[in-house]
Amino acid sequence: MCGIAGFSSFHVNYKEESARWFSILQKMNTCQHHRGPDENGVYLSRNCGLSHTRLSILDLEYGKQPMARQLGNHRAVICYNGEIYNMPSLRRELEQEGIPFETTCDTEVILMGYLLHGTSYITRLNGIFSFAIYDETLQKLFLFRDRLGVKPLFYTLFRNTLIFSSELKGILCFPDFKAQADRDGLCEIFGLGPAKTYGKGVFKNIDELLPGHYLEYYGSDFSGHVSTKCYWKLESHPHEQDWRQTVEKTRYLVTDAIRMQMLSDVPVCTFLSGGVDSSLVTAVCSSELQKQGKRLDTYSFDFKDNDKNFRANAFQPSQDRPWADLMIAHCHTNHQYLECANSDLYQYLFEAVDARDLPCMADVEASMLYFCKRVAANHKVTLTGECADEIFGGYPWFHKKECFDADCFPWSMDFSPRTMLLKDSVLAVLPLEEYAHAAYAKTISEVPVLEGENTEEKRRREISYLNLKWFMQTLLDRMDRTSMHAGLEARVPFADHRIVEYLWNVPWHMKCKDGVVKGLLRAAADGLLPGEVLYRRKSPYPKTYDPAYENLLRTAIVETLSDTRAPLRELIDLNKVLYYISQPSDYGRPFYGQLMAGPQLLAYLLQVNYWLEKYQVEVLL
Numbered sequence: 355m356c357g358i359a360g361f362s363s364f365h366v367n368y369k370e371e372s373a374r375w376f377s378i379l380q381k382m383n384t385c386q387h388h389r390g391p392d393e394n395g396v397y398l399s400r401n402c403g404l405s406h407t408r409l410s411i412l413d414l415e416y417g418k419q420p421m422a423r424q425l426g427n428h429r430a431v432i433c434y435n436g437e438i439y440n441m442p443s444l445r446r447e448l449e450q451e452g453i454p455f456e457t458t459c460d461t462e463v464i465l466m467g468y469l470l471h472g473t474s475y476i477t478r479l480n481g482i483f484s485f486a487i488y489d490e491t492l493q494k495l496f497l498f499r500d501r502l503g504v505k506p507l508f509y510t511l512f513r514n515t516l517i518f519s520s521e522l523k524g525i526l527c528f529p530d531f532k533a534q535a536d537r538d539g540l541c542e543i544f545g546l547g548p549a550k551t552y553g554k555g556v557f558k559n560i561d562e563l564l565p566g567h568y569l570e571y572y573g574s575d576f577s578g579h580v581s582t583k584c585y586w587k588l589e590s591h592p593h594e595q596d597w598r599q600t601v602e603k604t605r606y607l608v609t610d611a612i613r614m615q616m617l618s619d620v621p622v623c624t625f626l627s628g629g630v631d632s633s634l635v636t637a638v639c640s641s642e643l644q645k646q647g648k649r650l651d652t653y654s655f656d657f658k659d660n661d662k663n664f665r666a667n668a669f670q671p672s673q674d675r676p677w678a679d680l681m682i683a684h685c686h687t688n689h690q691y692l693e694c695a696n697s698d699l700y701q702y703l704f705e706a707v708d709a710r711d712l713p714c715m716a717d718v719e720a721s722m723l724y725f726c727k728r729v730a731a732n733h734k735v736t737l738t739g740e741c742a743d744e745i746f747g748g749y750p751w752f753h754k755k756e757c758f759d760a761d762c763f764p765w766s767m768d769f770s771p772r773t774m775l776l777k778d779s780v781l782a783v784l785p786l787e788e789y790a791h792a793a794y795a796k797t798i799s800e801v802p803v804l805e806g807e808n809t810e811e812k813r814r815r816e817i818s819y820l821n822l823k824w825f826m827q828t829l830l831d832r833m834d835r836t837s838m839h840a841g842l843e844a845r846v847p848f849a850d851h852r853i854v855e856y857l858w859n860v861p862w863h864m865k866c867k868d869g870v871v872k873g874l875l876r877a878a879a880d881g882l883l884p885g886e887v888l889y890r891r892k893s894p895y896p897k898t899y900d901p902a903y904e905n906l907l908r909t910a911i912v913e914t915l916s917d918t919r920a921p922l923r924e925l926i927d928l929n930k931v932l933y934y935i936s937q938p939s940d941y942g943r944p945f946y947g948q949l950m951a952g953p954q955l956l957a958y959l960l961q962v963n964y965w966l967e968k969y970q971v972e973v974l975l
Contacts, residue, residue, distance in 0.1 A: 357389030359524035360404040363515040364573025379405040406433040425469040436483025439614040495571040501851040503565030522711035534558040536974040545786035590804035605878035611850035612638040623651040628677025631739030640685035652687040657898040709839035716957035726840040741848040744826040771945035907956040922963035
């Protein structure tokens, strides 16, 4: 896994001041060094500059980038972030078509596939990726992003220059580009955060290449032109298989995706919570390694003293350790239990912003970053159970009537925490609820309709689509930034596009057969997991329940708002905050998702202040 960045212009000859432009490319590399600490490289032509920082997973010796290749008179160069899991079969196909290879890495497979087949080759890739190809012959720059947006890619047009980067920080370090947040950006932060609208970069004038799309940038008369094209989207069709066939197909797709994503020249590990999703990934990986005479390394996460402070509630009914213990015994893995202390959690709140370049999921994201750093000390690649709940219908809002019927994002039904601490003058100019509802309505309008479907099943599709486009993307962003900030590649087998395409059209009575949450997935995993784990009630990623952590946050937010230099003072009302923290905590009623309740709101505001200060964001109210 890697970090990519670059720029292209048709009114500047980069060769004329090559030292200057090489220096800029190196800065773009340096700011993303965490994504690929093993090596880096740059490329510069008359109209394009590319930079690449590499985490070596395949062909450690010869996979250096940017990589240039030529086929006949056609020459192009690529910088690539990702993994192509069907690379072995694609390579064999290209070899049969007469293509020679100099490496064993997937980078060369993509580039030679492009040189032979053009942009349509993107549809053959099964993997997670964002990459840039500069076609020297056509003098065009292409940007590509995977179908589900597992790997990030941002871009902007600035002074007749297209600038792109895996992370926002790569664009922000381009000369003279200023970090600004206008009203739309602030509505993203306070009205939708920690989610964000797909296609937007939150900072003014920065866009995100949409999942399943590619961008073409070309020049004429010294100006540049941008066009984007969709190469993949969900389609609604009648499901024509019976229950047995559906279970068999689901089992094949899931286990095949897990096996494919074990592709690596370095050892892989898994995150193991003891829930059905991570347990299934662990069971398949362990079985495959046992065939090779190897044992799988696994990791589970919790917070120091959570066994003393844990409070069961509707969103988090049980702790993970007993269930992880069952899986460790079942799969005979080499396991490590990792714990995060309050002091570390608080410090990582701010490094998590550095990783995301935006305020994020507060301690939920900070702890993930902490744990990823611990895992990265021993591994470069991990497989996770992320995304299964969005695809198979595991979250409460798939099932609760009030969520099902709500005309809003079902994971953010209570809007009051988003507005109650803002200054009245800020609320007067930020249409937060209107902005959020417009984003929701736009997504609903995009849902692929199946003619003849009844009202209830139609709403099921809407809930599923909202989850895929919003909630899953937020968690994918969390997983990518926290893992890559630590130099760890986190893979998400459930986000295989074949699984998403198939499950999209499976009716709800099969996904939730006999009222069992994720009943289809559990049926597909039958025989692979202990019965207790197979039917464990869902419990999300852990969070701390230590009152000392909340006290730390209360002190910090008051100190922050008491500082006249704190940028948050321009947005948040200190008196409202003082009243809020004097009230009893609310651990059971989240304002976002299942985990972000009272303490996480304070942590999120601290992240906002740090973000405004660290990135020197100019607020345009």
